[in-house]
Amino acid sequence: MKSRRTAPDAADKGMARRLLRIAGYARPYRWRIIAGTLLVLAGTASILMFPLAVAAVVDAASTQGDLLELHLLAAGILLLFVLRAVISGIGGYLLDSIGERLVLDLRHDLFTHLMRLDLDFFHQQKVGDLSSRLSTDTAAIRNAVTETTVSVLNQASMLIGSALMMAFINWRLTLIILFLAPTTTVLSRHFGGIMETASRRVQEQRAAVSAVAQESISGIAVVKVLSRSDHEAGRYAQSLARLLASSLRSIRISAWFRTHLYLLTSMTTVAIFWYGGLQIHAGSISAGQLVAFLFYAQNISQAFSAFAQLYSNLSQAAGASARVFELMALSPSIESNDDAVPPPRSIGRVRFEDIGFRHVPGRPILDRFDLAVDSGEIVILSGESGCGKTTAVQLLPRLFDPYQGRVLIDDRDIREVPLRWLREQVALVSQDAFLFGGTIRENIRYGRLDASDQDVERAAREAEAHDFIAAMPQGYDSEVGERGVRISGGQRQRLALARAFLRSAPILVLDEATSGVDSATEEKIHDTVYRWCKREGITALIVAHRSAALRLADRIVVMERGRIVRENDCDPASPQDAQTFRPVRSDAVIAHDTSACGAEPRMRA
Numbered sequence: 001m002k003s004r005r006t007a008p009d010a011a012d013k014g015m016a017r018r019l020l021r022i023a024g025y026a027r028p029y030r031w032r033i034i035a036g037t038l039l040v041l042a043g044t045a046s047i048l049m050f051p052l053a054v055a056a057v058v059d060a061a062s063t064q065g066d067l068l069e070l071h072l073l074a075a076g077i078l079l080l081f082v083l084r085a086v087i088s089g090i091g092g093y094l095l096d097s098i099g100e101r102l103v104l105d106l107r108h109d110l111f112t113h114l115m116r117l118d119l120d121f122f123h124q125q126k127v128g129d130l131s132s133r134l135s136t137d138t139a140a141i142r143n144a145v146t147e148t149t150v151s152v153l154n155q156a157s158m159l160i161g162s163a164l165m166m167a168f169i170n171w172r173l174t175l176i177i178l179f180l181a182p183t184t185t186v187l188s189r190h191f192g193g194i195m196e197t198a199s200r201r202v203q204e205q206r207a208a209v210s211a212v213a214q215e216s217i218s219g220i221a222v223v224k225v226l227s228r229s230d231h232e233a234g235r236y237a238q239s240l241a242r243l244l245a246s247s248l249r250s251i252r253i254s255a256w257f258r259t260h261l262y263l264l265t266s267m268t269t270v271a272i273f274w275y276g277g278l279q280i281h282a283g284s285i286s287a288g289q290l291v292a293f294l295f296y297a298q299n300i301s302q303a304f305s306a307f308a309q310l311y312s313n314l315s316q317a318a319g320a321s322a323r324v325f326e327l328m329a330l331s332p333s334i335e336s337n338d339d340a341v342p343p344p345r346s347i348g349r350v351r352f353e354d355i356g357f358r359h360v361p362g363r364p365i366l367d368r369f370d371l372a373v374d375s376g377e378i379v380i381l382s383g384e385s386g387c388g389k390t391t392a393v394q395l396l397p398r399l400f401d402p403y404q405g406r407v408l409i410d411d412r413d414i415r416e417v418p419l420r421w422l423r424e425q426v427a428l429v430s431q432d433a434f435l436f437g438g439t440i441r442e443n444i445r446y447g448r449l450d451a452s453d454q455d456v457e458r459a460a461r462e463a464e465a466h467d468f469i470a471a472m473p474q475g476y477d478s479e480v481g482e483r484g485v486r487i488s489g490g491q492r493q494r495l496a497l498a499r500a501f502l503r504s505a506p507i508l509v510l511d512e513a514t515s516g517v518d519s520a521t522e523e524k525i526h527d528t529v530y531r532w533c534k535r536e537g538i539t540a541l542i543v544a545h546r547s548a549a550l551r552l553a554d555r556i557v558v559m560e561r562g563r564i565v566r567e568n569d570c571d572p573a574s575p576q577d578a579q580t581f582r583p584v585r586s587d588a589v590i591a592h593d594t595s596a597c598g599a600e601p602r603m604r605a
C-alpha cells in the first residue's frame with residue numbers, strides 16, 4: 001500500500017472516481033441537499049445585488065440630488081445583508097449536517113466491512129493504521145465534504161452570477177477577468193496530482209504515528225520492565241519527524257499553488273483598474289459602475305482562490321478516500337455459504353481430514369493432519385510449542401481455511417454450511433482470553449446476548465468465577481478496564497470460560513484456557529468441564545500442555561510438526577491408561593519424549 005507519484009490525468013480520473021463514490025453516499029439525503037442548495041443559491045443571489053446597490057449609492061452621492069434616495073439605498077443594503085445571513089446560515093447548516101451524516105455512514109460501512117475480513121488480514125495489519133483509516137482518513141473526507149459542498153455552491157453561483165452582472169455593465173472589461181478561468185484550470189491540473197500524492201503520504205505518516213503510539217501504549221508493561229521508555233519516545237519522535245516532513249511538503253505545495261493564484265488575480269485587478277479608468281475617462285461607464293464592477297471582480301477572484309483551496313481539500317479527501325476504499329476493495333476469502341439451509345444443532349462429531357495449512361507459501365504449519373472426534377468425546381491435543389495445535393483448532397470455526405483437505409462437523413464439510421450456524425456450534429476459548437472494556441456481566445453475556453442474569457451467574461459458577469466476582473465491590477457490575485486490565489490473567493480466563501459455557505455450544509474448544517489459573521482452581525474447572533460435557537453430551541477438544549488437564553481426557557493425541565503422531569485412549573477410572581501411547585501413522589515419529597504425560601509409547605495393536 002505504497003504511494004506513487006501519479007500523472008495529473010490519471011490522478012484526476014482516480015480522484016473523480018473516488019469523489020463520485022463519496023457522493024454516492026449522499027443519495028439518501030437528496031431532498032435535504034436540494035433544500036440546502038436552493039437556500040445557498042438564494043443567499044448568493046442576494047449578495048449579487050449588493051454591488052448594484054453600491055453603484056447606485058456612489059452615483060446618488062456624486063450628484064446633487066435628493067438624500068432620501070441615499071438613505072433608502074443604505075436601508076436596502078442592510079436588509080440584503082440580513083437576508084443573506086439568515087438564508088445562507090440555514091442552507092449551510094443543512095449541507096454541513098449532510099456531510100457529517102455521510103461520513104458517519106462511510107465510517108460505519110468501513111467498520112462493518114473490516115469486521116468481515118479474514119483473521120489473516122488483521123495479522124498483517126497494524127491496529128494503529130486501521131484505526132487511523134477509520135478516524136483520521138474519514139475525518140479528512142468529512143472536512144472536505146462539509147466545507148466543500150457549501151463552498152463550491154457558494155463560489156460557483158457567485159462566479160457565474162458576477163460574470164453575468166459584469167457582462168451586463170461592460171462586456172470588454174468582463175473579458176479581462178474571464179482570462180482567469182483557463183489559467184486557473186491549467187494551474188489546478190498541474191498542482192492537483194502532486195497535491196493528492198503528497199496528502200496521501202501525509203495520511204500514511206499519520207497512520208504510522210498512531211500505530212507506534214498504539215503499540216507502545218498496549219505494550220507498556222514490557223516497555224517498563226525492559227526500561228525502554230526512552231527508546232519508545234525516540235521511535236515516536238522519528239515517526240513524528242517523518243510526519244512533519246511530509247506535512248511540510250504538502251503545505252509547501254499548497255502555498256506555492258496559492259501564491260501563483262494570488263499573483264494571477266492581482267494582475268487581473270490591476271488590469272481592471274487601468275482599463276476601467278480609461279473607460280470612465282472616455283465616458284463609456286460611470287464611476288459607480290466601475291465600483292460595482294470592481295466588487296464583482298472581487299467576487300470572481302475570491303471564487304477562484306476559494307476553488308484553489310477547495311481543490312486542495314478535495315485532493316486531501318481523494319488521498320484519504322484512496323486509503324479508505326483500498327480497504328473496502330478487499331474481500332474476505334472465508335465466505336459463508338448462506339444459501340445452504342442451516343442444519344439442526346450439531347451432535348458434535350468432528351473430523352479433520354488430511355489437512356494442509358500454511359500462513360506463508362512454502363512454510364506448512366499443518367501437514368496431513370488427521371483427527372476424528374466422536375460425539376461427546378473429550379480429546380486432549382498436546383505437543384511441543386509451535387507444532388500447530390492452536391492453528392488446528394482455529395480451523396474448526398473457520399478462522400482460517402486449509403489449502404488441502406477438509407474439516408467435517410457431523411459429516412458435513414464446514415465450508416458448505418452457513419458460517420453463522422458453524423460458529424454457533426463451536427465455543428472457543430483461547431489462552432489470551434480477551435475481554436472488552438465494560439462490566440463483568442457484559443463480558444460474560446457476550447457469549448449469548450439474550451442470556452438472563454441467572455444464566456450469567458450459573459455460567460460464572462461453572463467456570464469457578466463466581467466467588468471472585470462476588471468478592472468484588474460491584475460484583476457482576478464491576479468494570480474490567482480496557483482489555484480486562486483490572487483483573488488478573490487467571491480471572492480473565494475464567495470469565496472467558498464462563499462466556500463459552502453460557503454459549504452452550506455442542507463443541508467446546510479450550511486452547512490452553514486454564515494456563516493462568518492456580519492448580520487447585522484449574523482442577524475444579526476441569527472437573528466442571530468434565531461433568532458439564534458428559535451431562536450435556538458436549539464434545540471437547542482441549543489444547544493442553546499441563547498434565548493436570550490430561551485427567552479429563554477420553555483420549556490424548558500428540559502432535560509433532562503439524563501432524564498427529566501418537567494417541568492413546570484414556571479411561572479416567574484407570575490412571576495407568578493415561579500412561580500409554582500408540583503411534584497413529586506408520587511413518588510417524590515414535591518419539592520417546594514424554595511431554596504429554598510422562599509416558600512410554602506403545603505400538604497400536
Ligand SMILES: Nc1ncnc2c1ncn2[C@@H]1O[C@H](COP(=O)(O)OP(=O)(O)OP(=O)(O)O)[C@@H](O)[C@H]1O
Nearest residue numbers: 123359360365383384385386387388389390391392
Ligand atoms: N499469523 C501467522 N503468520 C505466520 N505464521 C504463523 C501465524 N500464526 C502462527 N504462525 C506459526 O505457526 C506455527 C504454529 O503456531 P501455533 O500457534 O498453531 O502453535 P502451537 O502448537 O499452538 O504453539 P503453542 O503451544 O506455543 O501455543 C508457529 O511456528 C507460528 O510461528
